[in-house]
Amino acid sequence: xxxxxxxxxxxxxxxxxxxxxxxxxxxxxxxxxxxxxxxxxxxxxxxxxxxxxxxxxxxxxxxxxxxxxxxxxxxxxxxxxxxxxxxxxxxxxxxxxxxxxxxxxxxxxxxxx
Amino acid sequence: xxxxxxxxxxxxxxxxxxxxxxxxxxxxxxxxxxxxxxxxxxxxxxxxxxxxxxxxxxxxxxxxxxxxxxxxxxxxxxxxxxxxxxxxxxxxxxxxxxxxxxxxxxxxxxxxxxxx
Numbered sequence: 244x245x246x247x248x249x250x251x252x253x254x255x256x257x258x259x260x261x262x263x264x265x266x267x268x269x270x271x272x273x274x275x276x277x278x279x280x281x282x283x284x285x286x287x288x289x290x291x292x293x294x295x296x297x298x299x300x301x302x303x304x305x306x307x308x309x310x311x312x313x314x315x316x317x318x319x320x321x322x323x324x325x326x327x328x329x330x331x332x333x334x335x336x337x338x339x340x341x342x343x344x345x346x347x348x349x350x351x352x353x354x355x356x
Numbered sequence: 357x358x359x360x361x362x363x364x365x366x367x368x369x370x371x372x373x374x375x376x377x378x379x380x381x382x383x384x385x386x387x388x389x390x391x392x393x394x395x396x397x398x399x400x401x402x403x404x405x406x407x408x409x410x411x412x413x414x415x416x417x418x419x420x421x422x423x424x425x426x427x428x429x430x431x432x433x434x435x436x437x438x439x440x441x442x443x444x445x446x447x448x449x450x451x452x453x454x455x456x457x458x459x460x461x462x463x464x465x466x467x468x469x470x471x472x
Contacts, residue, residue: 247398275459286447286463287399331398335459342387342451343412344461346398 244269249332249347257355262319264350266332269313275335276308276315280328281349287331291317322354358382360464362448368470369438376434377467381450388431389461390423391447392416399447405431406453438471445469 248267256262264278275294279287291306293299293315299306305318315334319326329349335342361380369375381388386407391399402421403413407428417423420438425431435442445468449461 251396277460279463286445286466289460289462292460333398337459342459343389343401343404344391344399344449345401348396348398 245347246270246345247332247334247347249330249350251348252351253353254350255353255355256322258322258324260322262322262326262352262354264317264319264330264332264352266315266317266347267313268315268332268334268345270334270336270345271310271313273334273336275337276306277333277335277344278304278306278315278317279331279333279346281331282328290330319352322352324354324356327352327354360448360450360462362446362464362467364467365465366468366470368472370472371440372437374434374436375438375469376432377446377448377469378430378432379448379450379464380430381448382462385450385452385462386428387451387453387461388425389449389451390431390433391449393445393447393466394443402433435469438469440471443469443471 278291281287293306293308303320307316331349332347333344363378389404390402393399405425420436445466447466448464451461
């Protein structure tokens with residue numbers, strides 16, 4: 244079982260629709276959860292982070308965390324063609340001095356006109 | 357705040373050669389991380405520093421890989437006797453120390469290595 248699992252996609256949504264991206268993780272001790280956006284050939288760019296169960300909204304983006312079910316999701320409302328990218332889910336379990344992100348393989352999102 | 361800077365952006369080398377990459381973190385960040393990303397995969401953790409101390413290394417980091425951060429500022433990642441399997445994007449990230457939002461890692465643009 245991979246530590247962080249994502250559907251590789253592509254997930255295709257029409258412009259203006261809601262895109263829903265999901266991620267599950269195996270380590271119950273994970274404390275911090277991140278969504279990064281990565282355009283082809285570029286480096287990851289932070290979109291959202293969440294630490295507590297529930298929803299966190301920032302503009303068109305909403306992150307949802309359910310620690311009991313070990314899943315994190317990202318909703319993108321009013322999807323735009325510029326949202327077309329790979330979305331990476333990452334988790335962090337900080338133990339002592341250790342602090343590293345474990346990433347999923349990413350979900351490729353395509354927003355169609 | 358000029359962001360995380362990596363140099364060079366691209367490196368093409370022949371198998372068996374040594375290469376060195378540099379990373380300059382965000383100035384107030386005392387933590388620095390190296391990751392490697394291959395096509396179709398998420399970044400994989402290689403190592404991290406808190407100030408000048410290298411606190412964790414992945415088992416992915418073979419003996420041919422070495423990283424330093426001598427003054428707690430910039431860091432270098434050296435790969436000796438490169439192999440074609442080393443071809444990847446090498447990403448550097450930095451963060452402050454602490455929990456919560458202080459622990460957010462910001463990535464540089466990466467160094468793309470091609471080993472011929």
